[in-house]
Amino acid sequence: MYAIGDKIVYPPYGAGVIDDLEEKEVDGQMLTYYVLHIPVGNLKIMISAAKAESLGVRFIYPKDEMLGVIHGVLHEPIVMSDNWNQRYKDNMEHIKSGNLAEVALVYRNLMLRERERGLSTAEKKMMTTAKQIILSELILSQEVDKPEAEEILDKTFG
Secondary structure, three states, rough: OOHHHHHHHHEOOOEEEEEEEEEEEEEEEEEEEEEEEOOOEEEEEEHHHHHHOOOEEEEOOOOHHHHHHHHHHHHOOOOOOOOOOHHHHHHHHOOOOOOHHHHHHHHHHHHHHHHHHHOOHHHHHHHHHHHHHHHHHHHHHHHOHHHHHHHHHHHHHH
16 A cells, blocks of 8 residues: 555556545445556546555656666667557557557657657557656656756757
8 A cells, every 4th residue: 555645556547646645435335446646747636555566556766777667678679560559559568558658659659750740640649648647756756847857858868
C-alpha cells in the first residue's frame, strides 16, 4: 500500500504525488482510494487502492536510474508496423504498460516517424500523451520544473 507523499506512476496519465487517502462507500463496502495529483496538466485522479497493482501503479524511478532508462531507449532498434491500425494498437499497449522504457520507445518512434512522413491526428495525440507521461516522471524524479524536464527530453531525443 502506498502512503501520502509517495511519488507513483499511474500508467494512463503519468507520475504524481499521493495527496490524500479517501474512504468511499461503494456497493456497501468501504474502499480506500489514493488521491493522486499529477503535475503535468494539473490533474487530480482517484485510484482504488485495491486495484492499484492490477492497474500497473508503481513507484517512480529514482533520480539516479531515471535518465539511464530514457537513454537506454536510444539504442533500441526502431520497430514499427507500416499498418496504421497495428502500429496504433502496439503503441497503445506500450503506453498502458506503465513501463517507462516502453513509453519512451513510443515517443521516440513517433517523433522519428513524424520527421520522416508526418503523423495522423491520432498518432500526434498519442505522441503528446507519451511525452506528458515521460515529463511527469522526469519532473518528480529529477525534481525539476516542466521547462527543465522538456529540455532534458529534447536533449535526449533531439
